[in-house]
Amino acid sequence: MKRGFLILPLGLAVFLFLAQAAISASGPDWGRLNPAQKDAAFVGDRSVCANCHPQYVESYAETRHGKVFPHRGGNDCESCHGPAGKHVEVPSREHIFSFKDRSIRPEKKNGVCLSCHEKGIRMHWKGSSHDVANLTCNSCHYVMERRSPKNLFVNEDSKKACFQCHKERRAQLQRSSHMPLREGLMDCATCHNPHGGPGPSLLKTASVNETFYQCHAEKRGPLLWEHPPVRENCANCHDPHGSNHESLLKMRAPFLCQSCHTGAGHPSNIYDGSKIVGGAGSVDQRLLGKACFNCHTQVHGSNHPSGPRFQR
Incomplete structure (x- = not known):
């Protein structure tokens, strides 16, 4: 093997190592973040901190930071x-x-974390709804103790971290039809990126439908006969956070269908509450069972040549 083939990758490896060392060595501008620390010297010894803060020593040592930082030049804490x-x-x-000091602006606290964690899922943080709401990284994460299996959440899992603020979502998940968050098969971060995203409501994708298609790929299409509200937004009919109607529907059929469809051109009447069991009028059989879905089975769209009414 020629010497040149060895020198090139070796030189590249050395360059990348020195570049990373330069980034790590520069770190945050502490004089700007906290003027009282301007020109202060680094102690570089965890034991000095432990003399006054012994309550954090054992718990911090079990965290990812506690295992990595001692090998990053000695600054550690x-x-x-x-x-x-x-x-x-x-x-x-x-x-x-101090991250507990409320006089320090949130963007300064976040700036410390983002000096290392600025890429990947955090690249959309600046300008996100959580950033604008003045949340800090330690609103959801706690680095001094391992309370969750991963990602250092303030609670034992990510859902409970989200539920600190989004209490209405916790209530919705108790409904009979719900995503399998309670069963532990997914979590809020399956659809949302709490650090910001390209879509609305901190979605991980550019739209509601693209997020849904990550799991429900069979609904993507293209289809010969498209159902316009389905193509526009799955959330027109479904509430992804929970519903007391089957399949996460916002209302049961036929009332959901009648949100858009009038009785014109259809061999039946508009159905209202008087036609259901316990209503003022007699029960209409078309309200029983799956109602409109008894005939219109392909409401998400159809590829059948005879399916313009989504009946096949």
Whole structure:
């Protein structure tokens, strides 16, 4: 093997290592984030921090940060809290970057985390609804203790972290028809990216339908006969967070269908509450069972040449 073929990959590896070292060494601008830490020296010794904060030593050592940071040049605790030289001399919160300090703006706290975690699923964070709402990374994550199997959530799983704010979604998941979050087969992050996304409502894809198609690919089409509201938005008919009607429908048929379809051109009448069991009038058999779906079985669209009415 020629020497040149060895030198090139070796040189590239050295370059990448030095580039990463330069990024790690530069770190956040602590003087800008917390003026009280300007010109403060790095202590570089976890044991100095442990003298006053022994309650965090064992729990932090079991986290991913606690296992990795000691091998990143010795700063460890100071990787997130900044140079502790002044804080050691004068033990006050003013001389250290504290994530519990409410006087520090959220974007500064997030800036510390984003100095390492700026790529991947976090690339859409700036300008996202959570960013605009002044949430901080530690609103959902807790780095000093391993409370969840992964991702250092403040609770034992991501759902409970979301439910701290989205309590109405927790209630919807208790309905009879629901996504399998309660069963542990998926979580909020299956559809949403809490760090921001290209679509509405922090969706991971550009639209509601594209998100649904990740699981329901058979509904994507293209189809010979398209059902316009289905093609427009699956959420026109379904409530993905939970419903007391089958298949996550917002209303049961025929009332859901009559949100768009009038009785014109159809051999039946508009159905209302008087025609159901317990209503003021006599029960109409067309309201029983699956109602409109008894005949119109292919409401998501049809590829059958004789399927313009979605009956086959």
